[in-house]
Amino acid sequence: MLLYTQSRKKELSIRWRKIQEKMKEENIEVSLISTNTNLLYTLGCIISGYVYLPQEGDPLVFVKRPVDLEGENVFYIRKVEQIAEVLVEKNISSPRVLLLEGDEISYSEWMRYEKVFFPRQIVNGTNLLRKVRSVKTDYEVAELTESAKLQSYAYKEIPLLYRPGMSDHEFTIEIERLFRLRGNLGIFRIFGSSMEAFMGTVLVGENASEPSPYDFALGGKGMHHSLPIGHSGALLEQGKSVMVDINGNFTGYIADQSRTFSVGELTEEACYAHQVSLEIQQTLAEMGKPGVPCQDLYQKSLQIAERHNLQDCFMGTKQKAKFVGHGVGLVINELPVICDKNTELLAENMTIALEPKFIIPGVGAVGTENTFVVRENRMEQITFAPEEIIEL
Amino acid sequence: MLLYTQSRKKELSIRWRKIQEKMKEENIEVSLISTNTNLLYTLGCIISGYVYLPQEGDPLVFVKRPVDLEGENVFYIRKVEQIAEVLVEKNISSPRVLLLEGDEISYSEWMRYEKVFFPRQIVNGTNLLRKVRSVKTDYEVAELTESAKLQSYAYKEIPLLYRPGMSDHEFTIEIERLFRLRGNLGIFRIFGSSMEAFMGTVLVGENASEPSPYDFALGGKGMHHSLPIGHSGALLEQGKSVMVDINGNFTGYIADQSRTFSVGELTEEACYAHQVSLEIQQTLAEMGKPGVPCQDLYQKSLQIAERHNLQDCFMGTKQKAKFVGHGVGLVINELPVICDKNTELLAENMTIALEPKFIIPGVGAVGTENTFVVRENRMEQITFAPEEIIEL
Numbered sequence: 001m002l003l004y005t006q007s008r009k010k011e012l013s014i015r016w017r018k019i020q021e022k023m024k025e026e027n028i029e030v031s032l033i034s035t036n037t038n039l040l041y042t043l044g045c046i047i048s049g050y051v052y053l054p055q056e057g058d059p060l061v062f063v064k065r066p067v068d069l070e071g072e073n074v075f076y077i078r079k080v081e082q083i084a085e086v087l088v089e090k091n092i093s094s095p096r097v098l099l100l101e102g103d104e105i106s107y108s109e110w111m112r113y114e115k116v117f118f119p120r121q122i123v124n125g126t127n128l129l130r131k132v133r134s135v136k137t138d139y140e141v142a143e144l145t146e147s148a149k150l151q152s153y154a155y156k157e158i159p160l161l162y163r164p165g166m167s168d169h170e171f172t173i174e175i176e177r178l179f180r181l182r183g184n185l186g187i188f189r190i191f192g193s194s195m196e197a198f199m200g201t202v203l204v205g206e207n208a209s210e211p212s213p214y215d216f217a218l219g220g221k222g223m224h225h226s227l228p229i230g231h232s233g234a235l236l237e238q239g240k241s242v243m244v245d246i247n248g249n250f251t252g253y254i255a256d257q258s259r260t261f262s263v264g265e266l267t268e269e270a271c272y273a274h275q276v277s278l279e280i281q282q283t284l285a286e287m288g289k290p291g292v293p294c295q296d297l298y299q300k301s302l303q304i305a306e307r308h309n310l311q312d313c314f315m316g317t318k319q320k321a322k323f324v325g326h327g328v329g330l331v332i333n334e335l336p337v338i339c340d341k342n343t344e345l346l347a348e349n350m351t352i353a354l355e356p357k358f359i360i361p362g363v364g365a366v367g368t369e370n371t372f373v374v375r376e377n378r379m380e381q382i383t384f385a386p387e388e389i390i391e392l
Numbered sequence: 393m394l395l396y397t398q399s400r401k402k403e404l405s406i407r408w409r410k411i412q413e414k415m416k417e418e419n420i421e422v423s424l425i426s427t428n429t430n431l432l433y434t435l436g437c438i439i440s441g442y443v444y445l446p447q448e449g450d451p452l453v454f455v456k457r458p459v460d461l462e463g464e465n466v467f468y469i470r471k472v473e474q475i476a477e478v479l480v481e482k483n484i485s486s487p488r489v490l491l492l493e494g495d496e497i498s499y500s501e502w503m504r505y506e507k508v509f510f511p512r513q514i515v516n517g518t519n520l521l522r523k524v525r526s527v528k529t530d531y532e533v534a535e536l537t538e539s540a541k542l543q544s545y546a547y548k549e550i551p552l553l554y555r556p557g558m559s560d561h562e563f564t565i566e567i568e569r570l571f572r573l574r575g576n577l578g579i580f581r582i583f584g585s586s587m588e589a590f591m592g593t594v595l596v597g598e599n600a601s602e603p604s605p606y607d608f609a610l611g612g613k614g615m616h617h618s619l620p621i622g623h624s625g626a627l628l629e630q631g632k633s634v635m636v637d638i639n640g641n642f643t644g645y646i647a648d649q650s651r652t653f654s655v656g657e658l659t660e661e662a663c664y665a666h667q668v669s670l671e672i673q674q675t676l677a678e679m680g681k682p683g684v685p686c687q688d689l690y691q692k693s694l695q696i697a698e699r700h701n702l703q704d705c706f707m708g709t710k711q712k713a714k715f716v717g718h719g720v721g722l723v724i725n726e727l728p729v730i731c732d733k734n735t736e737l738l739a740e741n742m743t744i745a746l747e748p749k750f751i752i753p754g755v756g757a758v759g760t761e762n763t764f765v766v767r768e769n770r771m772e773q774i775t776f777a778p779e780e781i782i783e784l
Binding site: 019035047048065066067073100102104105107108109126173174176180183186195197198199210211212213215216224225227228251252299318330373 | 394432436438439441457458459460468495496497498499501515516562566568569572579585586588590605606607611615616617618619711743
């Protein structure tokens with residue numbers, strides 16, 4: 001099997017050049033990439049092996065598995081130490097300044113690579129690579145838009161799955177199945193080794209306010225102490241909200257979209273808060289253009305919540321999330337984070353999920369979440385399931 | 393919420409003592425545990441935080457999230473640096489020899505913890521902890537046995553899901569839904585950051601021999617280049633085998649079981665190889681008692697395959713797995729590995745999946761996989777779905 005075609009290489013080259021530009025700024029001679037997310041980014045596929053990207057030119061690719069890859073600059077190895085042998089054979093001198101993915105690879109991997117290359121300096125490049133990934137190529141935006149489209153259509157079908165008397169467990173499973181049948185790849189890639197979720201969460205009533213160990217916008221008790229997140233076995237009861245947040249990984253790029261459903265009507269307060277969520281989102285989408293600091297969006301969302309006197313239930317009650325949005329892409333939590341301390345500026349082709357949500361006591365979570373692309377004049381919304389509260 | 397009850401503490405204490413015994417042997421004063429799997433092992437639940445386990449006595453537990461935990465020795469922190477402050481307050485001297493999970497935590501986490509505790513020596517304890525985890529407590533065996541039981545019942549229902557003309561994609565999704573409805577927690581914990589799978593694999597015909605980047609027994613092309621494993625969109629056609637290997641995580645402990653189904657009858661060669669797989673498994677189960685080297689089991693499996701002249705299609709064709717079994721527990725790939733080089737001895741209460749499988753050209757994968765507990769005289773099988781090839 002060919003590692004990548006010539007037409008695919010054109011797209012990959014754009015990404016290599018973006019990384020190489022940053023490498024030059026930091027005098028990094030070579031990036032050694034081995035985590036699945038960055039392999040996907042630089043090769044367009046998953047291998048067991050390494051991308052060895054110099055400051056100029058195309059990368060060398062060192063492969064352990066699968067056994068059947070072909071292509072220019074593809075070298076088979078059994079262990080990382082053999083990369084050094086290949087470099088000697090090809091008369092390539094070992095890099096003096098090497099980038100490793102220091103927030104992602106293990107301590108022992110780092111030490112092993114250090115011994116292989118023995119560079120003068122190693123740079124922890126996790127943040128550099130995440131920053132590069134945060135600004136998408138047009139091809140990536142198209143892939144994410146396709147995921148967003150398929151996810152939106154699947155969301156529209158969700159009301160058909162409801163049967164009176166259902167538990168959140170049953171409802172979640174039918175949604176998972178629907179998404180899978182519509183092409184969802186199932187897997188939910190998340191940055192940070194402690195972060196876990198299955199396909200996403202469906203939170204009914206009070207359960208939406210249950211604190212979780214994970215750093216998602218909302219938590220949920222979960223079905224078992226070994227996975228304390230999401231649905232908890234509660235019945236879908238009259239007057240409760242049902243916040244559905246199931247991942248949109250249909251193309252490797254993960255769109256993020258949540259919708260509020262209800263069993264019967266919700267209280268006036270809940271409906272009001274939901275409208276405030278839509279107001280926040282619209283305001284942020286209009287503000288969000290290149291050059292705007294991320295923190296401005298967060299602070300604006302807080303101001304609007306305060307103006308409506310809803311700050312106490314904004315982004316949680318017992319445990320509050322400290323962000324109102326985040327980048328999306330190959331992982332669900334790409335950069336940038338839309339939070340109070342983040343002075344980073346928005347840039348064109350960043351892709352960001354905004355999720356202003358409220359927890360209303362006695363009702364549950366209300367609000368919305370959509371994925372946006374930062375364009376010249378505003379943020380363009382690419383997820384499009386209906387946004388009003390939908391009665392099941 | 394109470395972190396753990398007194399009755400739960402009895403079970404956890406057994407695990408703490410097992411770790412502490414090994415710590416004494418290696419003169420480790422404190423283990424700092426932060427990965428989800430080892431938090432589950434030492435606390436029985438997931439937190440965002442740290443277990444600080446000294447060589448003697450009970451651990452201190454430092455929690456960032458969830459915000460509502462209570463209990464003896466529970467301390468809330470916002471960042472790891474605050475652990476040092478708590479230690480000073482409680483007059484506890486910083487450890488001189490500290491264990492960190494060096495194959496699992498990132499390089500930058502390791503460096504950060506080193507600065508906080510400034511020990512004379514840091515030991516990479518991943519292997520120590522995995523070895524402790526490889527020998528289960530009776531409680532853990534019971535939890536795994538419960539998972540194995542629920543998984544076995546779910547396997548028995550699989551034939552009911554089949555409809556003629558189905559694709560492997562549709563069949564997989566119906567199996568996933570069935571498992572979820574029967575209590576499968578969905579999440580599939582795997583040791584090693586590069587290893588990925590959704591709920592497991594369903595491999596039809598030729599696709600079973602497709603090389604994958606992941607180090608599972610079998611691969612499969614997958615539905616998308618971003619997740620090259622498992623079903624590929626093929627139809628369930630006459631004369632093809634259907635190897636189902638969906639994870640048995642019903643209790644946090646993951647049972648491992650595969651079964652061979654078929655559309656119509658398979659060739660004589662395929663049926664023969666399937667019987668050889670059963671023969672290998674029975675022979676290994678009888679051999680496998682405390683004190684037997686893991687490699688003896690592997691070599692015996694190879695001998696039997698060779699005796700039947702099936703070595704070329706044993707554990708793959710284009711790409712062969714180099715093991716015939718592996719430990720199971722909180723992750724699907726616990727220690728020990730049943731492979732050629734592993735001289736480690738079996739011990740009572742190890743829990744091991746054996747998966748002798750063959751790829752038959754033109755047919756697909758045949759064979760079986762079951763989970764066993766190492767007992768005094770043999771390995772006891774705890775997965776019990778019917779083992780013959782089942783025609784759909």
